[in-house]
Amino acid sequence: MLADQSQDPGDRELWEFRRAVAREQYEPGFVTSDVTLVNWPMIDYVDGPIIGVSEQDKERHLAGARELSESMLYWLQTEAPRPDGGRGWPGLRLRPDVMDTPDGFAAAPYIRESRRIRAEYTVVEQDVSLAVRGEAGAAPYDDTVGIGMYRIDLHPSTGGDNYIDVPSCPFQIPLGALLPVRVRNLLPAGKNIGTTHITNGCYRLHPVEWNIGEAAASLVAYCLKETVEPHDVRRKDVHLRSFQSALKADGVELAWPEIKGY
Numbered sequence: 001m002l003a004d005q006s007q008d009p010g011d012r013e014l015w016e017f018r019r020a021v022a023r024e025q026y027e028p029g030f031v032t033s034d035v036t037l038v039n040w041p042m043i044d045y046v047d048g049p050i051i052g053v054s055e056q057d058k059e060r061h062l063a064g065a066r067e068l069s070e071s072m073l074y075w076l077q078t079e080a081p082r083p084d085g086g087r088g089w090p091g092l093r094l095r096p097d098v099m100d101t102p103d104g105f106a107a108a109p110y111i112r113e114s115r116r117i118r119a120e121y122t123v124v125e126q127d128v129s130l131a132v133r134g135e136a137g138a139a140p141y142d143d144t145v146g147i148g149m150y151r152i153d154l155h156p157s158t159g160g161d162n163y164i165d166v167p168s169c170p171f172q173i174p175l176g177a178l179l180p181v182r183v184r185n186l187l188p189a190g191k192n193i194g195t196t197h198i199t200n201g202c203y204r205l206h207p208v209e210w211n212i213g214e215a216a217a218s219l220v221a222y223c224l225k226e227t228v229e230p231h232d233v234r235r236k237d238v239h240l241r242s243f244q245s246a247l248k249a250d251g252v253e254l255a256w257p258e259i260k261g262y
Helices: 009-026 055-078 130-136 206-226 230-235 237-249
Strands: 144-148 152-154 164-166 171-174
Touching: 144 206, 144 237, 171 206, 206 230, 206 237, 230 237
Parallel strands: none
Antiparallel strands: 144 171, 152 164
């Protein structure tokens, strides 16, 4: 609402102030603002899967997941507690310009646990669990191609599994977990490596995925250069050591220093 020019100057100043506040809070690009990506357990959608179901059920669950995200945004804007004792952050808004989507939501839902390859080596709980390994730390892998660290963290699933959050040790990424048992000319480049449902809980984190992706890309480059298959890099010591040396030369850490799990 615009102020009437016949209003008292004090009233006009009040309306101008209110209009400026409204623009600051709701008009994209009016002020410089921070950008954050929201991914909280409370917006995990567990009412049903989108894989292995009919197209109708898939669309229904995608719509339900979006509605859950919209509900969270509304709560943040109107009810989330603030340090000053108030409630709600009305200046929060979606950013279509940042996400390159019509509504500002992500282009696709984040799937917490992906399909995984049947690998030459599968990382198991006994390799990384702090309760199992103790002061010895995670199992060392002779074919390590990187490192990672996170607790074994499993959120409730669409299958009814409950929350699990237990300590793990700083771990390595074994090359064997990147190599399919049967398939050739295919490498995983994220959380689709050879882990179990349990160990996926600590290997699925983005920094670990990035390291896996770097290792997979470096492996491809090495194989092309040396005219060798990925599986032979692991099986032939001369290639394994040469590949690991190339990773280290590129700044990839293959082992942790002396640190403890949590």
